[in-house]
Amino acid sequence: MDSAPPIVRIAVLQPLEGLAASGAADTLAALGRIGAEVEFDVADTADACLRSGSREGVDLVVLDRCASHVSESVLQGLGDEGPPVVVVIDSDQAEAVALDAFRAGAADCVRIGRDYAEVMPVVALEQIRRWRQLRERTTARRRIAWLERLHDAMISEIPVSLMVLDGAGRVALVNPEFTRAFGASVEQVTGARFEQVFPTDFIESGGLRDLISRGQSSVQGAARLARHRAASGEPRIFDVRCRRLDEQGHVLLVLSDVSESEILAKRLLDLERYNENIIQSINSALLVVDTEGCITFVNPTAGEILAAEGGKLIGRQVGDWFDGHAEEGSLIARTLKEGVRFKGAETMITLDDGSVLPIGISCTPLLDDERQLRGAVAIFQDLSEIKQLQRQVLQTEKLASIGQLAAGVAHEINNPMGFIHANLYQMSEYLQDLQGYWEGAERLQTTVAAADWAAAQRACESLSRLAEEIDIDFVRGDFGKAVRESQEGSERIRHIVQDLKDFSHQDTAERMLADINQCVDSTASIVWTMMKHSVVLEKEYQDLPQIRCYPMQLKQVFMNLLVNAYQAVEERLGESCETGETGTIRIVTARVDGGVAISISDSGVGIAQDSLARIFDPFFTTKDVGVGTGLGLSTSYGIVQRHGGTMRVESEVGKGSTFEVWLPEGTQPAEVMRS
């Protein structure tokens, strides 16, 4: 009994009435000898036995000497599908009971007798073996049926087209998805050659003939992309895989529609190319650095501007160019350190050859999906040409201002010129008079030396006459006065010319520390020459810190504001009927909000509300043709902005205007945003 399974489960029914306890023990003892470990589940009623007999894994049910109706009810209850039932019969009623039991479905009957202990285990084991065989077969059948259902479900539900071809290349099977995707019914395609089923462009683009013949001869699968244009005109792209199924050359074709993903991939590629094109062709330079400030990407424009020695940019430190132009560190370094964004800032870079270039730069932190800093992106532009243009515009503006100053300047120069000129003329007359006097004095000297006293007497008289004639006392006093006054006049002219020279001077490329009070005051002194007759100038200067700036540009701003103020006052006075009236211009400087504020107020005509909105627009002017360029205030505004400052105006028609310029103490980029 070597084939016996390790554990055998047997349900036993042993009703208590009519059964000797010793008999019950006999059955269990006999069953215990089947050669395996046996687990008994002994019941004493039909219901209990039915319950235990219906449990999973029960190998055998033994009805030990039960009444016929009890045995029948258990047999009926277990039915055909249940485990085998062996009925143990008392010897007295053997024949009839056994027949009833078989009729009711018992697998076998065993009679109590002398050989019971030997027969029972053999019968039980035989029944258990058969039952187990049956159970295995049933399980296998069920499994096959399940697999068939799974297979059918998969083939019909899978959103992939499936086709089986026989060794001759004829369609043996297609799934519903195939008929849907290729618009053909099962009847149409079954038995047809695949060339008749697929569109020609599809077969050719995918190299299907080759794919199928290789599939037929090799177990190894292979894949291709095949495409065709659907009736709707849309391109369809399939991933086609081919695999041999059997020795007869049946192959399975798996066709997945990848049109969507292909189209998406193509779009993505197009987009990438598009972005790449933009990055490569924009005029702005673009560079990307990692968190260490190491360059990881540059576009061609950045390459041109940075002009690295040997052309190698990737991997170099961005600080090689950008450091050393701001005490707070370069904007890129600050973006990496503080995660801030800069927009439209101006700064300098140092090239490998040591030259310095002005640039405009915007810098953004590069964040990943978790919003962790991964580096920074900087977009910048070479501003040298723009700066050059700006300087030219500034210079033009300056010349225009000087033009407006010309009247005042001419007056201021021509006055001293007038008296110097006249004094020189007069001094030459004095000199001529004195020449005669000196000659008379020489004559006197000669006659005295010759001790010719009569001649000396005459010479002396003539000298006295001459002295009276030329008013020598006056000349003696006035000559020196005329010289001193002329010297003073020439000094005044020198001063004015120096002021003008200073004003028309161009700035250096780099910012420098300057005293704003001094900038305002020196500018005011130039403008003062033209306005002193009609304007009272009030100044109120607070002690200010030095500011890193372009002083000449700021002087230009102050000049524009002062000239405007003066012209507004003049206009007001021109309107007024009163003579002898003067206007007021007031200059106030103060420390305000971490910077310095310079306000210039006038008691002029004021600015109309509709003009006020456009006052900083280029070419906007309310002045007569030839008087203003319309660039003064817009240029000034630009200058102040480049210094990171602001400019405001308040005005009331008939009362006057106040322009206020505010400049930050530190060199601030134009715009900083915390991100």
Add this chain to the structure above:
Amino acid sequence: MSGGAPSLLIVDDEARILAALRRCLRREGYDILTADSPLEAMRIMAERAVDMILSDQKMPGMSGMELLSEAARRCPGAVRILITGWTEAVPRDELEALGVKALIPKPWDDGELKLTLRRLLAEGP
């Protein structure tokens, strides 16, 4: 010109100009009066008649043109002359309308100035 030396009023807010003109015309035989402001000039004209006025154009409170037009009223017998460092800024037609006889530029030529004054004084207003 009521006998004696003809009187000449020179008006300029610039003392150095007054001194230089006085120097220049010292021996021309004029009774030279100077005023360093239009107001001072008005005071002088209120006190006495003058034969000739030589005024600067650009002065605080009142321009030379205004002063000369006032002078035409207050002192009709006076020959009026304007002197300026910025002749371009003076409208000639207004000058003529006001009856101003000459426009002398700064800087001026002493000899020419002397001749001009002599001629204009002889011509009269």
